[in-house]
Amino acid sequence: MAGVLPRHVAIIMDGNGRWAKKRHLPRLAGHRAGVEALRRVARAARAMGIEALTLYAFSSENWRRPEEEVSDLMGLLRVFIKSDLDEMVRDNVRLRIIGDYRRFTSDLVELIDGAIARTAVNTGPMLVIALNYGAQAEIVDVARRMAERARAGTLDPASIDAAMFEDELETRDLPPLDLLIRSSGEVRLSNFLLWQAAYAELLFVDTLWPEFDAETLANAIATFGQRQRRFGGL
Incomplete structure (x- = not known):
């Protein structure tokens, strides 16, 4: 299995706050450093030939955080889209969003919609952000x-199977998820891509997200290549 490249990699980007705390910096500094890590990893994934990279940027539970921190995160998202969109277009990247981002402010929704539309014709790797x-x-x-x-009589319950259910998920047109990475040493999925x-x-991995880089990703891919994937078989 060595040398096998995953088609679809997902990452739970965790550890921004702890990175900042270790340096006696505000949490916003950690989130800013996290955005830089996102850029590094997205570029590295493209260079490696990974077809789809899905990043857990804002969970539905993150609304429980202090209002100021949520506002800071939304601001960083605006900055990322505005500053990186031209690069995505140039590099033939298709931007996808999963999650109910329409709960965000109308100006941010409009910005996201515009970015999705502008990259929709691209045919290269997919950058999927969970918001x-x-x-x-x-x-x-x-x-x-x-x-x-x-209930309306247009679907026979007996016909429902896993493939039909999967076709209704937000990730239905993405490659199957091969590798899911979580940074910062936490060992849980935190309500991320449970079906997938x-x-x-x-x-x-123990690496805090702001310290995650191309080498960290390459090591993760190497570990993936050493795994024996049996999918329930022998």
């Missing part, structure tokens, strides 16, 4: 839509 995303809510929404169709991670390789 106001929660995997349990995603699964519940699919189940609710199917239940409504069954069923047969993904999981890797938990």
